Amino acid sequence: MMGVFDVPARFLMETVSKDLKEKKTVIAPDFAPFVKTGAQADRAPQDPDWYYVRCASILYRILKEGPLGTESLRSYYGGRKNRGTKPHRHYKAGGKIIRLALQQLEKSGLVKKGEKGGRTISPKGQKYLNDMSRVASEAAKGYVKKVRVYKKASKADSEIRDALRRGKKEGEGKHDDAKNKKKKEGSE
Structure with missing residues (x-):
């Protein structure tokens, strides 16, 4: 009921x-x-x-x-x-x-x-x-509640995030390697 x-x-x-x-x-x-x-x-x-x-x-x-x-x-x-x-x-x-x-x-x-x-x-x-x-x-039968779907972060994204965190603690310029790595993955 x-x-x-x-x-x-x-x-x-x-x-x-x-x-x-x-x-x-x-x-x-x-x-x-x-x-x-x-x-x-x-x-x-x-x-x-x-x-x-x-x-x-x-x-x-x-x-x-x-x-x-x-x-x-x-x-x-x-x-x-x-x-x-x-x-x-x-x-x-x-x-x-x-x-x-x-x-x-x-x-x-x-x-x-x-x-x-x-x-x-x-x-x-x-x-x-x-x-x-x-x-x-x-x-309300056709009504579907909208649910946000979050995209799972790729390995390159998580590496960039980690490098940025380390860069803030240790100094600038540490995240460039991770960015270059992501560009290489995207071009392949």
């Missing part, structure tokens, strides 16, 4: 945000196309469906980190403000957007109020995210 954490988060967020929009589980407020996400932002988001992506992200974070309130989510979604020549400073995200998203997710039954404050994922929300992870796993 495919779980929420078995799928790359990018694919899960895309799937959940599309589903939230299509089923009208959450409805973007009228001011969403015009508002910035916080005081640190220069402009409103470019993506017209950014509100649904934010709701999906909030739902995922509540699942991942347990009971979360508006203030902790504001800190998470905040960012650094460009203050010109003054040093950068972290600003919190706007609270209205997060508060409205939490209220809509709670109204739809995906999250519930926690015993000690904040919001936690409800059983319905857990089932919803598990179902969406199965759908997202289909989209």
Whole structure:
């Protein structure tokens, strides 16, 4: 069985945000196309469906980190403000957007109020995210995580490196023999 954490988060967020929009589980407020996400932002988001992506992200974070309130989510979604020549400073995200998203997710039954404050994922929300992870796993099948492959150093390269190290300790000019040796190997 495919779980929420078995799928790359990018694919899960895309799937959940599309589903939230299509089923009208959450409805973007009228001011969403015009508002910035916080005081640190220069402009409103470019993506017209950014509100649904934010709701999906909030739902995922509540699942991942347990009971979360508006203030902790504001800190998470905040960012650094460009203050010109003054040093950068972290600003919190706007609270209205997060508060409205939490209220809509709670109204739809995906999250519930926690015993000690904040919001936690409800059983319905857990089932919803598990179902969406199965759908997202289909989209992620062609996804291959890029892995860096390092070229194994040749013997000439390691000799040059060793000669350079010795040259720094003993004096200059010791690495010329290793360079000439590599040139000879390359021309053969």
